[in-house]
Amino acid sequence: MDRISNLQDELLCHVLSFLSVKEAALTSVLAKRWRNLFAFVPTLELDDSVFLHPEEGKRERDGVLQSFMDFADRVLALQGDSPIKKLTLNVNSGVDSDRVNRWIRNVLQRGVSDLKLFIGFGDEYRLPPEIFVSKTLVKLLVKLSVFHGFDLDWHVLGISLPMLTDLYLCSVEFCVDQFEMFLPTCPVLETLLMRHIKWNNSNVTVSSASLKKLIIESNGWSEHFVNPKSISFDTPSLVYFEYSDLVAEDYPKVNLTNLVMARIDLQLTEDQIDRGRDPNIDGLEDDGDNVFLRFGNAGKLFSGVKNVQKLYLSSDSLEVLSLCCESVPVFNNLKILHILSSENRGWQAMPVLLKNCPHLELLVFDGLLHHVTDRCGDACDCVSREDKGRSLTSSRVKMLCINGFRGTLRELKMIEHFLVSFPSLVVMQIFAEEKGHTFFEDPEMFKLVEEKLNIYGKLSSCDVKLVMPSDPLYKKKMTA
Ligand SMILES: *[C@@H]1O[C@H](CO)[C@@H](O)[C@H](O)[C@H]1NC(C)=O
Numbered sequence: 285m286d287r288i289s290n291l292q293d294e295l296l297c298h299v300l301s302f303l304s305v306k307e308a309a310l311t312s313v314l315a316k317r318w319r320n321l322f323a324f325v326p327t328l329e330l331d332d333s334v335f336l337h338p339e340e341g342k343r344e345r346d347g348v349l350q351s352f353m354d355f356a357d358r359v360l361a362l363q364g365d366s367p368i369k370k371l372t373l374n375v376n377s378g379v380d381s382d383r384v385n386r387w388i389r390n391v392l393q394r395g396v397s398d399l400k401l402f403i404g405f406g407d408e409y410r411l412p413p414e415i416f417v418s419k420t421l422v423k424l425l426v427k428l429s430v431f432h433g434f435d436l437d438w439h440v441l442g443i444s445l446p447m448l449t450d451l452y453l454c455s456v457e458f459c460v461d462q463f464e465m466f467l468p469t470c471p472v473l474e475t476l477l478m479r480h481i482k483w484n485n486s487n488v489t490v491s492s493a494s495l496k497k498l499i500i501e502s503n504g505w506s507e508h509f510v511n512p513k514s515i516s517f518d519t520p521s522l523v524y525f526e527y528s529d530l531v532a533e534d535y536p537k538v539n540l541t542n543l544v545m546a547r548i549d550l551q552l553t554e555d556q557i558d559r560g561r562d563p564n565i566d567g568l569e570d571d572g573d574n575v576f577l578r579f580g581n582a583g584k585l586f587s588g589v590k591n592v593q594k595l596y597l598s599s600d601s602l603e604v605l606s607l608c609c610e611s612v613p614v615f616n617n618l619k620i621l622h623i624l625s626s627e628n629r630g631w632q633a634m635p636v637l638l639k640n641c642p643h644l645e646l647l648v649f650d651g652l653l654h655h656v657t658d659r660c661g662d663a664c665d666c667v668s669r670e671d672k673g674r675s676l677t678s679s680r681v682k683m684l685c686i687n688g689f690r691g692t693l694r695e696l697k698m699i700e701h702f703l704v705s706f707p708s709l710v711v712m713q714i715f716a717e718e719k720g721h722t723f724f725e726d727p728e729m730f731k732l733v734e735e736k737l738n739i740y741g742k743l744s745s746c747d748v749k750l751v752m753p754s755d756p757l758y759k760k761k762m763t764a
């Protein structure tokens with residue numbers, strides 16, 4: 285104790301800031317001096333789950349919630365109006381939401397710059413509007429357990445977050461046009477991450493001159509979900525873009541001039557897939573009901589990302605791309621293309637996509653199996669065709685990685701086809717599937733597959749390597 289007591293105040297404060305509030309407060313029982321120092325700890329974590337040990341059933345016991353709230357009140361009172369950098373708040377039902385909002389207001393008044401709120405209250409809860417008028421907030425995370433309206437009281441407070449660079453919103457519902465009004469109030473925003481978002485708008489525009497990283501991940505399958513009819517991205521500084529949502533009917537404006545990396549995961553319903561594969565699709569009338577006919581507008585999204593160096597496409601995105609094959613842009617900067625394949629999604633877009641990536645160096649497949657149609661061209665050899673095209677033979681791709689290999693004959697045939705057709709291929713790495721059924725469980729089969737791959741490799745002068753999960757190289761597998 286004496287050795288500790290001799291430490292300098294500054295150092296003690298530093299040590300205390302690594303402890304959770306509960307631990308730090310327990311420590312402060314030990315010495316009066318510590319208690320006083322505790323008031324100046326610059327980061328606070330108020331977490332009811334740590335405090336309440338819900339796994340022991342304590343949560344239900346009367347008095348425990350009360351003592352957590354009293355404790356938080358006492359801590360904040362002790363800190364007075366000393367500056368604070370960071371508050372992480374994790375509260376769930378049973379905790380008084382008025383008191384929670386008082387704690388949030390308290391740290392906002394004390395100039396908090398990093399605020400992380402994990403709030404598990406029911407849908408009657410509202411965030412304190414003061415969150416949206418902070419001159420000091422740099423990072424804000426709001427994760428709600430159920431959808432909450434983003435109640436911005438524009439008229440009373442005026443929204444302004446002049447320092448905010450990082451915003452993460454989860455399970456938030458915007459009122460009509462609110463998102464469009466909100467973004468300009470964050471003039472230096474660089475990272476925007478939105479999961480589980482309801483727009484409540486038929487047309488959405490993401491417009492920001494400062495934004496560098498954007499992640500939109502909607503829960504497209506929720507029954508209450510409102511899918512925007514159109515979405516625009518006017519974000520010319522954006523470098524990193526992840527977009528996962530049901531495909532919109534239109535992408536009127538896509539300005540992503542400086543994009544380096546894009547991950548596009550457009551989603552289709554099974555019904556939309558079936559209608560898209562209907563051979564009579566060209567003859568169908570657009571009766572306002574057949575939205576599938578309009579998904580050709582997704583071509584505007586793909587054209588907008590044409591400057592990327594690294595592109596990831598989900599299997600549904602490939603299907604969507606096949607509906608706008610005429611407008612597939614030339615990806616002149618693209619070096620790495622990562623394709624997620626799935627057994628019930630087609631590869632019709634692969635020939636034109638490969639042809640339009642003239643500088644591609646690395647091609648990654650998460651799985652090779654796909655829905656076979658007669659429009660895969662030379663991208664696979666699933667159906668024998670007279671005129672297969674030259675998308676592979678004209679490609680300059682040097683390295684091919686195949687993930688999720690199960691050792692089936694179908695996959696082996698495709699690998700052989702790739703080795704024969706890609707003229708510049710020098711390295712092929714095949715990563716065996718880790719989970720589920722593979723042919724490698726049978727050592728005889730493993731030997732057979734390995735021998736076959738060896739023969740292919742020798743014939744093609746490409747270095748073909750089968751990588752098993754036990755191989756140190758397996759850790760270098762490129763994952764999506
Ligand atoms: C969103 O729209 C629905 C239906 O039009 C409405 O009931 C709901 O209150 C709206 N939510 C917000 C936050 O505006």
Ligand SMILES: *[C@@H]1O[C@H](CO)[C@@H](O)[C@H](O)[C@H]1NC(C)=O
Pocket residue numbers: 486487513514534536
């Ligand atoms: C939404 O966008 C569509 C297509 O771009 C357009 O036809 C429609 O008028 C827009 N609706 C509203 C309410 O702005």
Ligand SMILES: *[C@@H]1O[C@H](CO)[C@@H](O)[C@H](O)[C@H]1NC(C)=O
Pocket residue numbers: 520539541
């Ligand atoms: C994209 O935005 C930049 C910067 O605002 C602008 O100069 C450029 O003209 C825009 N491009 C398109 C295609 O709208």
